[in-house]
Amino acid sequence: MNTKTGIDVLEKKGFNRFRNERVGLIINPSSVNRNFECASRIFLKNNIKVTSLFSPEHGVKGELQDQERCLSFKDEKTSIPVYSLYGKHLAPDKGMLKNVDTIIFDIQDVGARFYTFIWTMELAMEKAGQYNKRFVVLDRPNPINGLDIEGPLLEEDYESFVGLFPIPIRHGMTVGELALMFKKELSIGVELEVIKMEGWERALWFDETGLNWVLPSPNMPTPDTATVYPGMCLLEGTNISEGRGTTKPFEFFGAPWLDSKLVLDEIKVLSGCKLRPLYFKPLWSKYKGETCEGFQLHITDRKKFKPVITALEIILTVRRTHPQDFEWRKPPYEFEEKKFPFDILVGNTTIRKMIEENYSIKDIEEACNEGLEEFKKTREKYLLYK
Known part of the structure; x- marks a missing residue:
């Protein structure tokens, strides 16, 4: 395939629609065209007046670790103000938008509900509507394909910055499609335009698009990371290391107290993957600086691999085999001060309680699937690609 992202399509069709406008860009290092030119340079070289940059989690430069607050500053090379949308503010305020006519969002997503960029987009859409600004999304592929969906759905009362609307953990949508859904389902009164990709089909994985992967966050180095992330990020809600601080985040996991043999002796057959002790x-x-025993999660068949249920079976097994050591992480987490991090990641309390009560993984999977058919019907209305 020879997929063209929204920014590639825009370059081909021209920038006349922005010629007399003041533009604000929500971008990061993944905001590049096929030639690795960043979006801000592309707009500037086409004589578009870029008046503001907006920084999502990890920073507009992409150098900040998870949950590290961004600061606002002025870009030294262009003198364009950069406003933080991850810290004191999670959405642009009136002052940030006073010199902006159109907000443009161009960031590579990874297809998981708790990857925060889509919620930066949603909150910015709300503010754009409030202050009569246009909002444009330059669409990009869902790197783990646009077909496969895994729950659970986010339940009411579990909204946070890792989930503000009831979609499944693995939603199977692009950022452009999500924007259309948010606008309609949340009644956001914003003028929205999605610049569609060309040459992308729902069945495609990122390595089938012909595009080059540019890590959208420091711990998302490859498409393989994105493949396991919708499940393995759930380990953030526990005291099991999810592999941050290693060369294989979300593929490595473990703890100083973990006995890999106990886990392997107990765990059931995992679909589409293997666990290798390390x-x-x-x-x-x-566990900075501590030796951890654990595993690398190797994908053997990504079409059969279910990241969410795999991670839940891992957590269930580690808790069962290490009852004195396993713990749920305590808040705060992602601006949430009271609820368990695991609960806001998974989207409810049900799954945590089922794990605590030692339910079977089959029963847990059935609970994860509740409401998915209804979601698929809603989702269908906003799909832009076959």
Whole structure:
């Protein structure tokens, strides 16, 4: 395939629609065209007046670790103000938008509900509507394909910055499609335009698009990471290391107290993947500088691999085999001060309680699937690609 992203399509069709406008860009290092030119340079070289940049989690430069607050500053090379949307503010305020006519969102997503960029987009759409600004999304592929969906759905009362609307963990949509859904389903009164991709089909994985992967966050180095992330990020809600601080985040996992043999003896057959025992020492994050025993999660058949249910079976098994050591992570987490991090990641309390009560993984999977058929019907209305 020779997929063209929204920014590639825009370059081909021209920038006349922005010629007399003041533009604000929500971007990061993944905001590039096929030739690795960043979006801000592309707009500037086409004589578009870029008046503001907006920084999502990890920063507009992409150098910040998870949950590290961004600061606002002025870009030294262009003198364009950069406003933080991850810290004191999660959405642009009136002052940030006073010199902006159109907000443009161009960031590579990874297809998981708790990857925060889509909620930066949603909150910015609300503010754009409030202050009569146009909002444009330059669409990009869902890197783990646009067909496969895994629950659970986000339940009411579990909204947070890792989930503000009831979609499944693995939603199977692009950022452009999500924007259309948010506008309609949340009644956001904003003038919205999605610049569609060309040459992308729902069945495609990122490595089938002909595009080059540019990591959208420091711990998302490859499409393989994105493949496991919708499940393995759930380990953030536990005291198991999810591999941050290693060369294989979300593929490595473990803890200083973990006995890999106990886990392998107990765990059931995992679909589409294998666990290989190993040791690792994180350079930062959980268990910094400590030797951890654990595993690398190897994908053997990504079409059969179910990241969410795989991660839940791992958590269930580790808790069962290490009852004195396993713990749920305590808040705060992603601006949430009261609820368990695991609960806002998974989207409810049900799954955590089922794990605590030692339910079978089959029963847990059935609980994860509740409401998915109804979601698929809603989702269908906003799909832009076959």
